[in-house]
Amino acid sequence: MLERDVFYIAGYDPRSYRHYYALFKKELNLYDDSLKINISKNNEKFPFWEILTPRVKTCYTFLAWNDLVRKNWTQNIQNSFKDAFNLFRIYIITGLFIKFGKESIYQLITGFYPFFYVLFSLLFSFVLGFFVFIVVKIYAFWFFALILGILALVLINQILFKFGKKLAVFWITRICVFCAKWHRIKQGAFDKRLEEFAQSIFNALKAHQNVKNYELILLSHSVGTILCIEVLARVLFLCKENNLDFSQFKILTLGECIPLVSYQKKSLEFRKKLEFISKFDLKWYDYTSIIDGACFPQVDFFTTSGIKEGFRPKFYSPKFHTLYEKEHYKKIKKDKYKAHFLYLMSSEIKGQYDFFDFVVGEKILEEKIN
Template identity: 30%
Template sequence: MAGFKRKVFYVGGFDPRGPRFYHALGAEQIERWNLRMEEAATLSTRRNVSDTRVDWTIANPGRAVETDYSFLRWDDLVRANWIGNPFTLAWRAFRAYRDNIRNLDFATGKRLGKGQLITLFYPAIFTLLFPLAFGLPIALLLAIWLPWLFALPIGLIAGIFLARPLLVKMHAPWLLRFFVFNSELGGSGADPALNARLDAFADEIEAALDQGWDEVVLLTHSNGSILCVPLLARLLRRRGGALPPNFTFMTMGHCIPLVACRRDATAFKEELAYLASQDFRWIDIGSPPDGAAYSGVNPMLLVAPDPRPRMELLSPRFHLFYDPETYHKGYANKYEIHFDYLRTGDRVSEIDWPSLMATERTASQAVADFRANH
């Protein structure tokens, strides 16, 4: 029987892949961790609890640890917002960038991180430039035989098809969809389906808070951090502003300023300000090379001069745990960098995903050990 029992609720990013992908990723990382640690942790099969929740268990008998892991699903809502038609994507991306240029607090955004502003704009710039770079030479060649009225559109269409593999490799279409979703979320607030889903998530988490777990963690990755601002506000209001001492909110690669820096995101900023007035434990793990995350940034400072929550800002220092040939770096690996939070490297870190799931250390103890050792 487990001596330490942990409950984790996971809210992922803007990803159409559901629990099957993340379960497989977790199993792979637990296996890698076992090899490095010479332990025998296991990850169970998936259990469909409801339409919005899938569970699995991470057990480590050698340490008498059991982690009950609940994947809170919103991948169906991502798929519903996944723009397939390239012309529709182009139009909605144009509107999203127009609204960002009008409403984004660029001075604050620049102060928080230039890399994040580059990540915001490079998908749109490259999506425009690459088809032109490929298509205009073709149009010039065709213009030898055809009128410009025909040569130019044929060249541009050819440029779009030729540029597509390169843009996909850079994950530009994915990032465009991500920015469109969050731009529309910031401008108008969550839609009814998303609000209902957050209510369902709050029901699941609230029910677990009084079940005697040694630790309860609300864990988010990427875009999940944005969703968890109104989600955590719901929990706090239901509990009279008090969460139990065994509860920790943990963000990995948070991108909250993407919405919080919008002048028109009034509802979202009100929820963030409410969080800033409460007392709870918040740990953020953010890697400085990750241009899709705001590492070292306390987002509550955007709306409150003296936030009350006990927030720990921590760099995972991935470069210490990967060999040079396997370390993800550079623009070609931006996507991989953003997922390293959910992996274990060539050497084990106290705050890599398997270590947080398969050891008896609480999240706070893991952070303390990481700081002491690195």
């Protein structure tokens, strides 16, 4: 029987493992409703669930950091507008957007439209508020007209804010700002959590050194791929320091947005970790799609971040257009939020990209991809 450990790092999301367990279970049932899944209720530091097939036992561990996300999560209108201003200050004024545009026009468009949405919202609100003030002032006392004008401005702002949330405008802005500040934010609690992630993975590798039919997959999605770099560097350092074989260690990155950190001028330490990782020969597979506006499709984030030599992951497209019926795919393309999570879902049509085959299938990862 093949034994497999999957350590999953989610994106910048305040939702707990319960949300991801529910998503995993739902999509797994769509993939194959005969598979058994059990969630752990013991005292392990990180929650995990087991998937059993006649030939494979998969332990899927959720490396939780959503509690730390909640402390940095902004949802009110004032903080969302502040994030949009920071996006303008960090990416546009500095000219960093030019580099993003050269590497991925899709990411540039995605990063720009939240700022312009907020700018349009403010301008439209002020114009409408002023219009209400002018009209009411003709028929009523100016003070009363001023109050109605201000109320109109606030109301329109609130409506556009709620509409923007549905369009994932502030979710994208939040991600961009968080990544730009990663070099500072990760100090303290984040660093401690990353060490715990790395130690858990290292311990699993060490415990299975003499198990031939075994693999460990470090799986990450979205902003989780940035944490993946931090964790991977730590695991490889521990393996090197302890002369531990890591040939059974595989990496799977989905919808990566690593350049949001690695392109920042102040991310010197992060780039050093990329350089350190590049010295190891790894089984690393990276999947990104052009319909996912929050990723960098098929961008070699090692080379473009200034790492000139060494190992490179294998970059692929999941080719989502081949995995769904034509009409359904058209709807998915319009739903940017769903498109970003499509990597973790079961498809309608079997294709080269098959998430559940990767994590619960009978073959080892490299045999399914190569």
